[in-house]
Amino acid sequence: VTFLPIIATRRDGGVHTEEELRFLANGAADGSIPDYQLAAWLMAAYLNPLTAQETAWLTLAMADSGERLDLSGLPKPWVDKHSTGGVGDKTSIVVLPLLAACGLTVIKMSGRGLGITGGTVDKLSAVPGFRVDLTPEEMKTQARRIGLALTGQTPALAPADKTLYALRDVTATVGSIPLIVSSILSKKLAGGADVIVLDVKCGSGAFMKSLDEAQRLTTALLETAKLCGLQVRVAITDMSEPLGAAVGNALEVAEALSVLDSRRRGDLPGGTLRFQRLCTELAAITLEAAGVSPDRDSALRAVSEALSSGAAMQKASEWFVAQGASDPRSDSFVLPAAQLVREVRSPSAGYVGKIHCDAVGQAVLELGGGRLLKTDEIDPAVGLVLQVEVGSPVRVGEAIFTIHASSAEAADRAEAAVANAFEFSADRAPAVGPVLEVR
């Protein structure tokens, strides 16, 4: 078999065999198919999308292109969680220990951020000492001990996806739903979990801008998951404004810990409260999907109990320590802090009508808190903290956000970038989400 006729089949809108897609996945994993041939196939697949069956075959082939974690011996259910990503999305840092505290075994492979979308691996990397490079063996050992392990993408698991994902990013082929689906699900399959909850973000700050797009992705995810024998639950959640108050790596870790730490819960500002609601709902959806709770209400009660009892924070502490960081409850736990913190005040009065995610994300990029190129270095300390959310009443001159910057010049650039992020209106906009749909 050579790859050229496989490219031609895709180009002409034909249908691949399972063998062709295995040839592709193995060739992407071991480098025997050159990048330029994979790139041509990716563009052909973008313009002539894979069928559901082809997507499933590709997913299975990518999962089989490397090691697959065998979780046998670990307590069931084995769960995994994935978000399509958005601005301020630090959900995993709360949900994973929450689920582990509820008795589930949680194994997750996580990604790095690009553009305005941050990645959980970057956020946890802001924590001094936190290791995101666990080997498959370390993952299993840790999950056996504390019920939870997270790693950055490792070449050991789904290496074909690593190659294709990197190529999609530089060939304008990111936005193909079948390619997105196979990328997400192949990593989940390789990770070994049997219950998977997918958080499909929807809105201006997410890849899927409209509910319609998010629903199409959801349908494709469920269809392919079924063909692959995976038990998947999808929540479509709102990303029309930044998620929570903090945007920026260390600031988001701090916000996630504030949600987990019941002792501080009384202080949660508006945006953080809404973020907490999303975390508890996602955790409850997972408990229900895993059959641990008989229905949503009892699942929500179990989650609330794990938070208020301190069990979730206890699990987070075990997790941080297990992966090399200090206990977040101890004095030795110190997150990097920015040189300069500037408060920015509202020029207008009224209710906050919109907060544009792209402007907020762009401001964090200006501060050095994200990356435009995969090789860019990230400053973990910088970012924004919003003091308002959509619906907040605001007076002229009231502080609406703070900029955490490494210099006055960077703060100026961020302030300019975020200038038009806020829209005000005379009427209070109705609340949206955070969960729009569960399937």
Place this chain on the structure above:
Amino acid sequence: VTFLPIIATRRDGGVHTEEELRFLANGAADGSIPDYQLAAWLMAAYLNPLTAQETAWLTLAMADSGERLDLSGLPKPWVDKHSTGGVGDKTSIVVLPLLAACGLTVIKMSGRGLGITGGTVDKLSAVPGFRVDLTPEEMKTQARRIGLALTGQTPALAPADKTLYALRDVTATVGSIPLIVSSILSKKLAGGADVIVLDVKCGSGAFMKSLDEAQRLTTALLETAKLCGLQVRVAITDMSEPLGAAVGNALEVAEALSVLDSRRRGDLPGGTLRFQRLCTELAAITLEAAGVSPDRDSALRAVSEALSSGAAMQKASEWFVAQGASDPRSDSFVLPAAQLVREVRSPSAGYVGKIHCDAVGQAVLELGGGRLLKTDEIDPAVGLVLQVEVGSPVRVGEAIFTIHASSAEAADRAEAAVANAFEFSADRAPAVGPVLEVR
């Protein structure tokens, strides 16, 4: 400017600016755009074809991506000739010296063959000593002296095309008409000629299988040439059977020389005679297009005179010697000969109804006379010589072709490959071509 949004424009069926296509051509030429991004763009351009204006901009940009030959000082008109290639197509070896003998200045950059399609450079490389690596300066000096120079593709001229052509070949994007047009015309522009005759081959042995396809390519070539300010004449010519009698590099050179050498003309077998007719018609079309002859009839008389007077053969001799070979009329001129020559006899009687080019081309590949991969070595001595053409009456047991092979095993493989190449019929098929249409 970065290349990613340019890929996205093509992907979404948008229209490129001239600047975008210059960025593409320069980036392909200097290697600053990686192969995988060019490959993605090529597939997007295959599926969302370039407009005529975009094709012209790309053509000009590719021509400008390297050196452009400045022929000023050389006698006008400056002509160039190109064929889209087919099985047994050794036309240039006859037509170029014929045109030079008629007083034209002929400059040509030629390609290597791939698959069943041979390349003039491979054919001339079968001649001991023949150099196909002239520098632009050597090209001009030689053309000034003898009116004719030919080189293989040099990185100095249209380097962007060199990169894109090589990539198209391995990404299943060869068949896009705008990409074919820009590849052909950019090399012609860089070559500096002001009159260009294009031989668009049509039929089972050519890239364009049907007259309709050949006409569509012709229309695109003429449209783009006009936008680029090039004077182009296109002849659509028949390639439904191998062209001439010989298929294989040294064998084709010998056949071309037999056409040029008037002393042997009485001996020309049927297929060779038809090939000679094509050469004289193409040469006449060129003379007419260049304004050297007032009409086709006087052009044909001039061409016949150049052949019968020996002027064409004299020019071929000067050409071969100028590029490092012996004089083909001398005893020191020896072409490589195969170890083994096997005559194959007809199993049937009747008229030859069809000779399938792909089977004949495949047989030559089996003999080692062509290449499947660009890195394959070619055996210049091997090939087939057909003793019949379409329309020839054949008796059972009459020799219909000879195999020139390096071993009995190779000859066996070739004989098997060519077994179904010949179709016989009770009625004589009407003659086709060789020229189907001139525009």
